[in-house]
Amino acid sequence: MRSADDHAARLLSLLRPPVPGIVPLREALGLVLAADVTAAGAIPPFDNSAMDGYAVRSADCVGASPDAPVTLAVVGESAAGHPFSGAVGPGTAVRIMTGAPLPAGADSVVAQEHVTRSGGDVVLAAAVRDGAHVRRAGEDARSGDVVVRAGVELRPRHLAAAASAGVARVEAWPAPRVAFLVTGDELVAPGDPLGPGQIHESNATTLAASLRALGAVLIDLGIAGDSADAVRRAVESAVAAGADLVVTTGGASVGDHDPVKEGLAGAGVEFLNVAMQPGKPQGLGVVGGVPVVSLPGNPVAVAVCVELFVGPAVRALRGVPEPAWEPLPAAVGWACPPGREQLMPVVIEDGALRPATSGGSGSHLVARLAVADGIARVPASTEAVAPGDTLAFRRFTA
Ligand SMILES: Nc1nc2c(c(=O)[nH]1)N[C@H]1C(S)=C(S)[C@@H](COP(=O)(O)OP(=O)(O)OC[C@H]3O[C@@H](n4cnc5c(N)ncnc54)[C@H](O)[C@@H]3O)O[C@H]1N2
Numbered sequence: 001m002r003s004a005d006d007h008a009a010r011l012l013s014l015l016r017p018p019v020p021g022i023v024p025l026r027e028a029l030g031l032v033l034a035a036d037v038t039a040a041g042a043i044p045p046f047d048n049s050a051m052d053g054y055a056v057r058s059a060d061c062v063g064a065s066p067d068a069p070v071t072l073a074v075v076g077e078s079a080a081g082h083p084f085s086g087a088v089g090p091g092t093a094v095r096i097m098t099g100a101p102l103p104a105g106a107d108s109v110v111a112q113e114h115v116t117r118s119g120g121d122v123v124l125a126a127a128v129r130d131g132a133h134v135r136r137a138g139e140d141a142r143s144g145d146v147v148v149r150a151g152v153e154l155r156p157r158h159l160a161a162a163a164s165a166g167v168a169r170v171e172a173w174p175a176p177r178v179a180f181l182v183t184g185d186e187l188v189a190p191g192d193p194l195g196p197g198q199i200h201e202s203n204a205t206t207l208a209a210s211l212r213a214l215g216a217v218l219i220d221l222g223i224a225g226d227s228a229d230a231v232r233r234a235v236e237s238a239v240a241a242g243a244d245l246v247v248t249t250g251g252a253s254v255g256d257h258d259p260v261k262e263g264l265a266g267a268g269v270e271f272l273n274v275a276m277q278p279g280k281p282q283g284l285g286v287v288g289g290v291p292v293v294s295l296p297g298n299p300v301a302v303a304v305c306v307e308l309f310v311g312p313a314v315r316a317l318r319g320v321p322e323p324a325w326e327p328l329p330a331a332v333g334w335a336c337p338p339g340r341e342q343l344m345p346v347v348i349e350d351g352a353l354r355p356a357t358s359g360g361s362g363s364h365l366v367a368r369l370a371v372a373d374g375i376a377r378v379p380a381s382t383e384a385v386a387p388g389d390t391l392a393f394r395r396f397t398a
């Protein structure tokens with residue numbers, strides 16, 4: 001049997017290397033930056049006022065006090081977007097608003113609540129520090145400075161920094177387009193009544209939500225039923241739609257109705273056992289140039305395979321590094337399947353790991369996934385976990 005790590009590496013090797021594109025800022029949220037964003041100009045672009053008040057020459061105000069106030073003639077106004085075209089000469093001031101350019105000749109701003117107006121004059125009863133309330137050109141960034149580094153996953157604050165740097169478009173890795181298909185005649189949409197032998201479909205919900213959380217663009221191929229033809233047609237439609245990756249669930253093992261295996265085995269997908277529990281029967285290959293990963297139908301297996309295979313593939317396509325697994329002790333002991341790596345949904349309690357399900361890592365115990373914090377990996381060679389054993393743990397990434 002192939003190890004899970006080997007299987008993951010093979011999937012990564014099948015991905016077509018993504019090509020970065022130029023993206024308008026408003027469409028770049030969540031994408032990973034492929035090239036540094038550099039400031040097209042200084043931020044702020046000019047010296048400007050941090051207060052509503054008066055632009056003055058601090059030298060005019062030396063020694064101003066309540067007993068010896070200084071009176072300056074107000075010679076004009078500078079408002080945001082409407083600079084004063086003249087200069088502040090000795091004995092004068094300019095009315096100024098927050099964000100307005102500091103007029104030539106002035107070096108400081110005094111806030112309006114610290115002065116009194118008297119006709120066309122302004123009266124100061126205190127000295128003004130040279131440079132008071134002035135926001136300097138380039139104090140945030142100078143022209144050419146890197147304001148957002150390549151590799152950053154763009155959040156609103158990064159986009160704000162790029163916009164203020166005068167940058168309208170960024171170079172980013174595109175969001176991968178991932179198609180997903182679930183299979184099985186027994187599946188009924190969540191909320192619909194169940195007939196004999198039917199169950200509520202959950203894998204499409206897992207995949208749609210996981211792919212969205214991972215930053216992919218979704219191509220929903222729906223439910224194929226147990227028809228090999230329908231599976232093949234659905235995958236071909238994903239190829240035609242420009243998918244970067246196709247994920248299927250169910251119908252991948254050795255039963256009499258395994259439509260994914262029947263439909264895709266002759267089309268470029270290899271079906272094999274991976275030494276993991278859950279998630280043993282799997283398919284992996286390329287159809288029409290597009291990598292296809294076929295997961296088993298059991299819902300916990302799908303959630304685990306999202307963490308081990310689908311997540312790493314989407315992250316690789318997006319330019320996102322793979323989060324590390326951390327060593328943590330087991331709080332209790334539990335049994336393990338012989339010869340297969342165990343991927344156990346676990347909760348963290350006081351820094352130690354405890355199975356989220358009381359029935360082991362049964363691949364159908366999907367409801368208990370809701371209480372799990374992440375997955376613990378137990379090596380294939382481990383026969384049973386003992387309390388205190390160190391395991392690799394990672395919180396869910398999707
Ligand atoms: N004789 C053997 N039988 C099985 C083996 C084996 O080695 N020999 N392996 C078992 C293992 S392990 C797994 S895992 C399953 C995988 O089988 P399939 O990939 O063919 O999956 P299905 O049979 O289609 O479904 C399995 C299970 O999951 C339910 N399911 C499927 N799709 C959904 C969905 N979208 N939402 C919710 N639940 C779903 C389905 O009803 C089945 O209960 O094979 C074992 N058998």
Ligand code: MOO
Binds near residue numbers: 276296
């Ligand atoms: O490998 Mo299967 O997912 O254990 O049930």
